[in-house]
Amino acid sequence: MIALKVKNLTKSYKNFRLEIPELILESGYIMGLLGKNGAGKTTLIKCILDLARKESGEVFIFEKPFNCDETEIKQRLGVVLETPILPGQLKPKDVKEIMKSFYKNWDDRLYNKLCDLFEIDQNKKIIHLSKGTVMKLSIALALSIRPEFLILDEPTSGLDPVARNQFVEILQSFVQSEEKAVFYSTHIVSDIENVADFVTIIDNGKIIFSSSRESIEEDYCIVKGPASESNKIPQSIVLSCKKGSFSFEALCKKNEIENCMQPGFVVEKPSIEKFYVMLVRRDEKDEVLEVL
Numbered sequence: 001m002i003a004l005k006v007k008n009l010t011k012s013y014k015n016f017r018l019e020i021p022e023l024i025l026e027s028g029y030i031m032g033l034l035g036k037n038g039a040g041k042t043t044l045i046k047c048i049l050d051l052a053r054k055e056s057g058e059v060f061i062f063e064k065p066f067n068c069d070e071t072e073i074k075q076r077l078g079v080v081l082e083t084p085i086l087p088g089q090l091k092p093k094d095v096k097e098i099m100k101s102f103y104k105n106w107d108d109r110l111y112n113k114l115c116d117l118f119e120i121d122q123n124k125k126i127i128h129l130s131k132g133t134v135m136k137l138s139i140a141l142a143l144s145i146r147p148e149f150l151i152l153d154e155p156t157s158g159l160d161p162v163a164r165n166q167f168v169e170i171l172q173s174f175v176q177s178e179e180k181a182v183f184y185s186t187h188i189v190s191d192i193e194n195v196a197d198f199v200t201i202i203d204n205g206k207i208i209f210s211s212s213r214e215s216i217e218e219d220y221c222i223v224k225g226p227a228s229e230s231n232k233i234p235q236s237i238v239l240s241c242k243k244g245s246f247s248f249e250a251l252c253k254k255n256e257i258e259n260c261m262q263p264g265f266v267v268e269k270p271s272i273e274k275f276y277v278m279l280v281r282r283d284e285k286d287e288v289l290e291v292l
């Protein structure tokens with residue numbers, strides 16, 4: 001089943017335009033959404049969830065238009081927002097009672113287990129919980145409705161490394177079942193490195209890369225060599241190139257690289273982090289760094 005399909009989605013703010021011609025995520029997979037500050041990750045997630053008004057385009061969740069079948073879809077959809085909206089005066093144990101009355105598949109046992117794992121005091125008012133604990137609570141709530149699809153906006157940004165590690169393991173077991181899907185925006189590339197099946201990179205409101213995690217290693221490479229030799233690589237296969245006084249480093253398509261290898265060139269596999277950073281910094285001028 002297709003968990004998420006976005007078609008011709010546009011949204012504009014002053015000095016910013018989001019344009020997503022197509023984005024598809026099938027059940028059984030985790031897609032990581034990467035992008036720097038202001039790239040449009042939250043805007044895309046808000047448009048998907050109808051929390052921000054789209055200018056144009058369509059969003060299908062479980063192959064149905066989201067705004068047509070919202071109540072039914074919400075029963076099967078767990079959401080964690082960048083800034084969780086939870087009633088501060090209530091305690092986690094009170095929120096549990098409310099959730100129970102709304103969600104058919106609510107799982108008390110799982111909620112209590114996650115609260116224990118994340119060390120969430122269910123008897124403390126939410127307003128008195130730390131920022132990271134509120135995020136963990138939001139994750140516990142989203143998982144305890146036993147969703148088929150999780151949409152997460154930077155869920156790990158406020159978490160300590162232990163909680164991040166636990167969260168990544170939870171995600172991995174969540175998608176063990178083929179029916180489950182996760183769409184997950186983050187700054188923390190290492191989290192994606194461990195779990196994502198697909199990586200989508202968004203920059204200035206546009207998708208600049210969307211493919212399987214393996215394709216980053218299989219289809220691309222980093223070439224390093226002396227600065228004077230950088231022009232030996234045809235521009236058609238260079239996605240990004242950083243040139244220093246003595247050496248260069250280029251992110252290239254792998255298929256034609258063998259034909260232009262020179263003595264002194266070194267070819268490496270890119271990590272997701274390296275691939276992402278080189279891709280989004282491709283237009284940056286070296287003068288910026290020279291000022292320093």
Ligand SMILES: Nc1ncnc2c1ncn2[C@@H]1O[C@H](COP(=O)(O)OP(=O)(O)OP(=O)(O)O)[C@@H](O)[C@H]1O
Binds near residue numbers: 015016035039041043
């Ligand atoms: N309500 C709004 N009104 C005007 N501009 C907005 C609004 N919401 C977002 N923007 C602008 O849209 C652009 C994308 O913002 P968005 O929050 O989607 O980025 P992001 O990728 O989630 O960033 P971050 O990683 O910093 O959270 C930014 O330029 C932001 O200033």
